[in-house]
Amino acid sequence: MTESEISIRVSGVTKTFGEGASAFHALSDVSVDIRKNEFFTLLGPSGCGKTTLLRLIAGFDHPTSGRIELDGEDISQLAPFQRPVNTVFQSYALFPHMTVAQNIGFGLEMLDRPKAEVAATVAQMLSLVRMEALADRRTDQISGGQQQRVALARALAPHPKVLLLDEPLSALDYKLRKDMQIELKRLQSETGITFVFVTHDQEEALTMSDRIAVMNQGTILQIGSPREIYDRPEQRFVADFIGDSNFLEAELLTGGASGRLRLGSGHEIEASVPEGMTAPRRVSVSIRPEHAALTSGAEDAALTGTLKEIVYFGTDTHYHVALGSGGSFIVRRQNSRGVTETLEPGAAVGISLGPRSVQVLRD
């Protein structure tokens, strides 16, 4: 990534609220580079610091230490109205005393753009979010989904360099949320603006993002594409927070990008290892339930155990296995018509692991 491709650079940012014993470290030494035209997601549970980081980029708060750059310029100490960055708020925060059109035009008006330009941009934004018919409505006369689209249009109208979105879809019902996810992706590719999206919904993050930063307790744990984050989680929290995971103890025999690993069952298997990890050592590994398969015999099985429970989910079936080496393991199998269930609880089963299905964790 060259310098000119970076939109926002957060380097060594710490944010502390309060002082002394009651001080709360919302962010501890966070660094991240966000690329231009990227759909970048900050993903984490509530209280992980993702909204704090967003507010620092927007300028509502200032970092305790560290700096935030936009296109190479330090903006850490600028007021929100001095930054070419706009926010879509979780609560939408539409101005109740203005019409839909007046809301959308507010930013441009504050930038003292000529009236004709404001009107033209507002019209363009209204059609972009498909709200032309409701331009003169008051904001309390439109539905939640429509308010959401007005909030988007209002933040996009001044054509900011970066658009910040603070859990903008959380107030919408499931169907509408799905539609808005597609809508957001469309808006991002049509406008070419960098989107920084905050969410606690892992599915939302996986489907929409170019890259995801997984956060917990004021730090960024891992940054990567949705596929990297899902397939190669480097920490237990990441593997656990995103999707489901089986965790096992194992012995790392050799390091390197793909090292060798001995499982509790004694079986040896190839595994992907985080950069810079040395062998031999005891490690935890993560295995996704759908990356494992049940075999009826024990030969060529990586793990063996007893089938405890079969849970049918419609699209797939979960098999709960009590491992011979201790602990439990879940295998997920995609359902298809015409396949009848042959296994029954109590059966002795083997679990085979596909190539590159085992991920070694740092912690």
Add this chain to the structure above:
Amino acid sequence: MHAPKPSVDASHPAPAPARTGALNLADEARKREVRTSWLLSAPALLVLVTAASGPLLIVLVYSFLAAGDYGGVVWSLSGEGWFKVFLSRDIFDDTVGIADAHLTIFWRSVRLSMLTTLICIALGFPTAWFIATRSRESRNVWLFLITIPFWTNLLIRTFAIMEVIRSEGIVNTVLMTAGVIERPIQMMYTDFAILLGMAYVYLPLMVLPLYAAMERLDFRLIEAAYDLYASRWRVLRRIVVPLVKPGLIAGSILVFIPSLGAYVTPRVLGGGKNMMLGNLIELQFGQGRNWPLGAALSLTLLVIVMVALIFYVRIVQKEAASRE
């Protein structure tokens, strides 16, 4: 194909005989509710009618009667009271001129009341903002402090102000001792003194409704406006003021109306020279011994207030209508 269906629209009940019974019951219930609410409001209505409308009616009648020689009224119809509100007759040649003294007092009353309202807005707005942005517990403490002046008598508070600003008062003594001024500044018996007194007395009436409006303000809207390139001043003008306008209007009315009819403050701090409407009216019922003129002046005050209010409400409604 499409036979007209029998209408079964619940919102427009057809006069079907089966329904009338239920309708009658509902009607009865509604009537009873109306009766109950009348009964409940009867005491208040009684007080309002007898204590407000009654005296007002008497004032209205008095304004059309002739003045008695030693005060009171003589029961004969006369327009003299109303005549003297705006006009005066020369004592020597009976030429009719405009009552300059009265007009001066009207104008001073309106001007000082408007200034008082403006001062209260200027002082009350930041105060209310300060309180509204405190933590929930300390807000109550601040509100409590705001109401403390109400605990003492208005007259006492006014005399206290006099003690501060009179020639031998605190301000002048301190300034002279410090050598800032050589002789006392004349503050008593000026419009400034009246303004100071009225602003002090009526300030809480501005702060409280303003605070109530600001407390309901969604502060995220202010962040949103900042985010959309509005400077602090523009956030105030475009977001805060429009949203707290109901409080601003209520506060203005609560300050303007009693200021216009103020009696004690201009009497004590303004002296005999800087009269306001309240003092002029009192004069007619006292030394002036012209009750009809006093009554007519009282009603003039009422009309000024009403005109001001209608004017105010019109502006607000127009503002609201433009939002639709």
